[in-house]
Amino acid sequence: MRIFKNLVDFYIESSLHVAIALYALIRITFLKLDIPYDEAVTHFGFFGTIVGYNFIKYDELARIKKIKLTFRLKAIIVLSILSFFAAFYYFLELHSQTKFVGFIALFITILYTLPFIPNRGNMRNWSGIKIYLVAIAWVGVTVILPVINADYDWNIIVILKCIQRFIFIILLMLIFEIIDLKVDHWHLKTIPQQLGMHKTKILTYLLSFIFVSLDFAKPDITIQNLLTTLSIAIIICLFSFFASTKRNKYYTSFWVESIPLFWWLLCLF
Template identity: 70%
Template sequence: MRILKYIFDFYIQSSLHVALAVYALIRITFFKLNISYDESVAYFGFFGTIVGYNFIKYDELARVKKIKLTKTFKAIIVLSVISAFATFYYFLELNAKTKLIGFGALLLTILYTLPFFPHRTNMRNWSGLKIYLVAIAWVGVTVLLPVINAEVDFSIIVFLKCIQRFFLVFVLMLIFEIIDLQYDDLKLHTIPQKLGLKQTKRLSYLLTLVFLGLDFFKPNITFQQLVITFLVALILLLYTYYSNSKRNKYFTSFWVESLPIVWLLLLLIFG
């Protein structure tokens, strides 16, 4: 039992789970926009997420706080190095325009983590900025990356998919901010800190309904696909409703981040 818990915790801590969520959203973009599956884009997003998220999570711990190198931390470093090589390999497989998006995501990750400006902290600690940066980055990687690499015209449908994906990630991040409300520094000015718990949840409900409504703008969408989006929105509403600062770490780090994976599985089975 302890071994299974260690494996599960490593799966979460090493960012494999969030990387799988990114991979799922890329596959959903292929599905929703009728783009042929592209391994280079999907795996670039998957491995790049492992590298980026582990860099964000563990850079300060290793560089500033000098934490002890445990076996788990060493294993995460090894996984991150292997993922970095895989990311570079799949980066080379992308077309020139897509590489610019990938490079932009890398630059955003660096700026998000390291303090580049005098007398300022990194972008992660800039007041109220984190949630927008994450949502924009996820839109870039999970929507724009596959669209540009497939040389699909940037139509109104693609634009609406960007908006829909932004709202999805934004609501997911709001759940994270609700859970972390009692721990976040007041200087961060997160949305729950500014609006309060009830108003933040009301905002989440509204954005979730918009997320659902945007699916009706897709031409030739099937009834099954609409039902699947409705189920995803319903799960999102339930996650928001039951979110509070007393939830354990697995509520967000596993269950909430599983939503894109559940969405993809539903599309593959019933879509």
């Protein structure tokens, strides 16, 4: 049992789980927009997520707190290095304009982690900006990147997809912020800190309604697609309803981050 727990912890802490979530969202974009599978985009997104998220999580600890290099952390470093070379390889396979979007995502990651403005710290510590920064980055990688690399025509469907994906990421982040309500520093001014837990949950339900409603604006919507979106919205609302500061880390870092994977699996049936 302990071995299984250690494997799960490594799977989560090494950012493999969040990378699979991003991979699933890219595959959903392919399915929703009828774009052929693109190995370069999906693999760049997957390996780039491992590198980016591990850099965000462990850079400050390594630079400031001088954490001890345990076996698990060494394994994460090795995985991150291998993922960096894999991400770079697939980056070279992308179209020129797609590489530009990749550079923007990299810039956001660096800006999110390293302090560029004196006395302000990094963007992660800027009041109220974290949730929107993360959502924009995920929309860029999971929607805009596949669209541009496929030379897909920009139309109202793509715009609606970007808005819907943005709302989806915000919804997941709100659950994270509810769970972290007691540990987040007050100066972050997260939405639950400003609205309170109850009102944040109501906001989640309202955004979930908008998330589903956006499907009705698509001319080619089918009952199956609508039911899939509705199912995901219900799952998100349930996770939000049962969210509290007493939940353990697996509630968000494993189960909530599994929702994109559930969504992808539903789209396949």
